[in-house]
Amino acid sequence: MASLVKHEKNAMSGDEAVAYAAKQSDVDVVAAYPITPQTIIVEKFSEYVANGEVETEFVCVESEHSAMAACLSASVTGARAFTATASAGLALMHEMLFVTSGCRAPVVMAVVNRALSAPLNIHCDHSDSMAQRDSGWIQLYAENAQEAYDSIIQAFRIAEDLDVLLPVMVGLDGFTLSHTLENVETLPDDAVKKFVGTRRLPNVLTHEGKTVPFKLDPDNPMTMGPIALQNYYFEFKRQQEEAMKNALTVIQQVNDEFAELSGRKYGNGLVDAYCLDDAEIAAVCLGSTAGTMKTIVDELRQEGVKAGLLRLRTFRPLSVEEIRSALESVKAIAVMDKSMSFGGYGGAVFHEVRHALYEANAQPFVVNYIYGLGGRDTSPRELRGIYEDLQRILQTKRVENPIQYLGLRE
Amino acid sequence: MKEIVEFRWHGRGGQGAWTASELLARTALHEGKYIQSFPEFGPERMGAPVTAFTRISTKPIRIHCAVYEPDVVVVLDPTLLKTVPVASGLRDDCVIVVNSADEVAKVRENLKTKKGHLWTIPATEIALKILGMPITNTALLGTVARATGIVALESVEKIVKERFRLDIAEKNFAVIKEAYQEAKKE
Numbered sequence: 278m279a280s281l282v283k284h285e286k287n288a289m290s291g292d293e294a295v296a297y298a299a300k301q302s303d304v305d306v307v308a309a310y311p312i313t314p315q316t317i318i319v320e321k322f323s324e325y326v327a328n329g330e331v332e333t334e335f336v337c338v339e340s341e342h343s344a345m346a347a348c349l350s351a352s353v354t355g356a357r358a359f360t361a362t363a364s365a366g367l368a369l370m371h372e373m374l375f376v377t378s379g380c381r382a383p384v385v386m387a388v389v390n391r392a393l394s395a396p397l398n399i400h401c402d403h404s405d406s407m408a409q410r411d412s413g414w415i416q417l418y419a420e421n422a423q424e425a426y427d428s429i430i431q432a433f434r435i436a437e438d439l440d441v442l443l444p445v446m447v448g449l450d451g452f453t454l455s456h457t458l459e460n461v462e463t464l465p466d467d468a469v470k471k472f473v474g475t476r477r478l479p480n481v482l483t484h485e486g487k488t489v490p491f492k493l494d495p496d497n498p499m500t501m502g503p504i505a506l507q508n509y510y511f512e513f514k515r516q517q518e519e520a521m522k523n524a525l526t527v528i529q530q531v532n533d534e535f536a537e538l539s540g541r542k543y544g545n546g547l548v549d550a551y552c553l554d555d556a557e558i559a560a561v562c563l564g565s566t567a568g569t570m571k572t573i574v575d576e577l578r579q580e581g582v583k584a585g586l587l588r589l590r591t592f593r594p595l596s597v598e599e600i601r602s603a604l605e606s607v608k609a610i611a612v613m614d615k616s617m618s619f620g621g622y623g624g625a626v627f628h629e630v631r632h633a634l635y636e637a638n639a640q641p642f643v644v645n646y647i648y649g650l651g652g653r654d655t656s657p658r659e660l661r662g663i664y665e666d667l668q669r670i671l672q673t674k675r676v677e678n679p680i681q682y683l684g685l686r687e
Numbered sequence: 688m689k690e691i692v693e694f695r696w697h698g699r700g701g702q703g704a705w706t707a708s709e710l711l712a713r714t715a716l717h718e719g720k721y722i723q724s725f726p727e728f729g730p731e732r733m734g735a736p737v738t739a740f741t742r743i744s745t746k747p748i749r750i751h752c753a754v755y756e757p758d759v760v761v762v763l764d765p766t767l768l769k770t771v772p773v774a775s776g777l778r779d780d781c782v783i784v785v786n787s788a789d790e791v792a793k794v795r796e797n798l799k800t801k802k803g804h805l806w807t808i809p810a811t812e813i814a815l816k817i818l819g820m821p822i823t824n825t826a827l828l829g830t831v832a833r834a835t836g837i838v839a840l841e842s843v844e845k846i847v848k849e850r851f852r853l854d855i856a857e858k859n860f861a862v863i864k865e866a867y868q869e870a871k872k873e
Contacts, residue, residue, distance in 0.1 A: 454751070572750050
C-alpha cells in the first residue's frame with residue numbers, strides 16, 4: 278500500500294505501548310490510580326507530563342472510583358479523557374462505569390486484565406472486565422502489544438463517533454502482554470493525531486431553544502445525568518442499546534481506516550477468523566491466547582486436520598451475525614473462558630457464543646473450557662488437547678462433559 | 688536459523704536474569720528480528736530462584752505462554768543446578784550455557800542429563816574481577832552470543848551502551864567480551 282506511513286520499530290511492553298498510544302492521541306485529561314499490572318501505564322504517562330511531552334492535565338486521584346469520576350467530569354466538558362486500571366481498581370469503578378456510559382461520555386480506558394481477590398492474585402484472567410460486561414462500555418480485547426497500541430488509538434475514534442458516544446475499554450492480558458517486551462511498530466505523532474482528530478460534539482437544543490454543542494459550558498448551562506424516573510429512564514437505556522448496535526458498524530469502519538494508514542488489520546474489527554472457511558473443529562477465545570492457538574491451528578492444518586480459531590476482538594457489542602457466519606461450517610466448537618460465572622452454566626464467553634449459535638442453520642456441538650485463572654500458564658500441549666477433544670466429539674457424536682477445566686488439579 | 692528460537696534463563700533474584708533476557712531481545716530486534724522477553728511472573732525476591740524467557744524469530748511471534756521446550760538454557764548461578772530442574776524439556780540438539788568454574792565434565796554430571804551441547808564460563812569470577820560484584824548476567828549474555836551465534840558481538844555492544852551509563856556499559860562490555868572469548872565447549 279502506497280499510502281502507508283512510516284513506522285518506528287520498537288521493543289515495548291504492552292503497558293508502554295498503551296501509554297505511548299495515549300500520548301499520541303492528544304488526550305486532554307488523564308486521571309488514574311496505579312495498580313499492578315497497569316502501573317507502568319500511569320508511570321510512563323506521568324513521565325510524559327513531567328517532561329512536558331504532552332499538554333495533558335494529569336489528575337492524581339485517591340482511588341479508581343475518583344479516577345472514573347474525574348474522567349467522566351472532564352469528558353462531559355468536551356475534553357478527551359483517558360485512564361487505565363486493573364482488577365480491584367475496575368471493581369471499585371463499577372458504579373461510575375454505569376454513570377459514564379449513561380452520560381454518553383466517550384472515555385477510553387485500558388484494562389490490564391487481572392484476577393479478582395480473594396485469594397489475592399496479581400496475575401491475568403478476565404474476571405475483572407467480564408464482571409463489567411453489562412456496564413454499557415464497549416469492550417475490545419488485544420491479542421498482543423501491537424494490537425493494544427493500535428486499539429487504544431482506534432478506541433478514541435470509536436468512542437467519540439457521534440453515532441456511538443460510548444466509553445470504550447481495551448483489555449490486555451496482565452503480565453502476558455502488559456509486562457512482556459515485544460516488537461511494536463509505532464506511527465508518527467502527526468499521523469496518529471490526524472487519525473484520531475479533534476473531538477466532535479453533537480448539537481442539542483437548550484431549554485431556551487438555542488442550538489449548542491452538548492457539553493458543560495458556563496455560557497450555555499445545561500444539566501447532565503439528571504434524575505429520570507418512570508417517565509424517561511427506560512428511553513435513555515434503549516438509546517444506549519442503539520448506540521451499541523451502531524458501534525458494530527463503526528468498529529469495522531475504524532478498523533478498515535486504520536488498516537489503510539498502518540497496514541494492520543484485526544479481522545473485521547469485531548471478530549478475527551483464522552482458518553475457518555472450511556474448518557470442522559474450532560475454538561473461540563479472547564486476548565493473547567489466540568496467538569498461541571493460531572500456531573496450534575497451523576500445526577494441525579499441516580497434519581490435515583480442518584481446525585480453525587475465532588477470536589472475539591470485540592466482546593461488547595457482541596457481533597452475533599459475524600460469530601454465526603464465521604462458525605457456519607464448524608461442527609464442534611470449544612469456547613474458552615478465562616473467568617468464572619459462578620453458578621452459571623459455563624463461563625461468560627461460552628454463554629454468549631452458544632447463545633449466538635442457537636439460531637444457526639446446523640446445530641454444532643459447543644463445549645466450554647475454563648482455563649488460566651489467576652495467571653496459570655496453559656501450555657501449547659494442553660491447548661492442543663482442546664482440538665483433540667473436539668475431534669473425539671466429532672467421531673463419537675457425543676459430548677461427555679460440556680464444561681471442562683483445563684490445567685486444573687482435581 | 689530455526690524460525691523461532693526459545694531461551695530459558697535461570698538465575699537468582701538480583702543477578703539480572705530478566706535484564707539479560709531483555710538485552711538479548713533488544714539486540715536481536717536491532718538486527719531486524721522479532722522478539723519477546725518476559726520473566727516468569729512469580730514472586731521475585733533477592734536470592735530466590737527466578738526464570739526469564741526470550742524468543743527470537745525471523746517472523747512475527749504469535750505464541751504467548753512460557754517456554755516449555757527451550758532451544759537454549761542459560762544458568763546464571765551454579766548452585767541452581769542442584770535445586771532447580773534446569774534440564775526440564777531439553778532436546779538433544781539444544782544449547783546449555785552454565786556459569787561454573789568447574790571442569791566441563793563435572794558440570795555435565797551436575798546437570799543430570801546427557802542432552803544438549805554444553806558450554807561453561809566462570810562468570811562469577813569474571814564479574815567479580817571486572818565489575819567487583821557477582822552480577823553474572825552480562826557474562827552469560829556474552830557466552831550465549833558465542834555459543835548460539837544468534838547475535839553479533841558488535842550488536843550486543845551497541846545495545847549495552849544504549850542501556851547503561853557509559854562507565855557501567857564499558858565495564859559490562861568488557862565482561863561480555865571476556866566471556867565471549869573464554870567460553871568453553873564440552
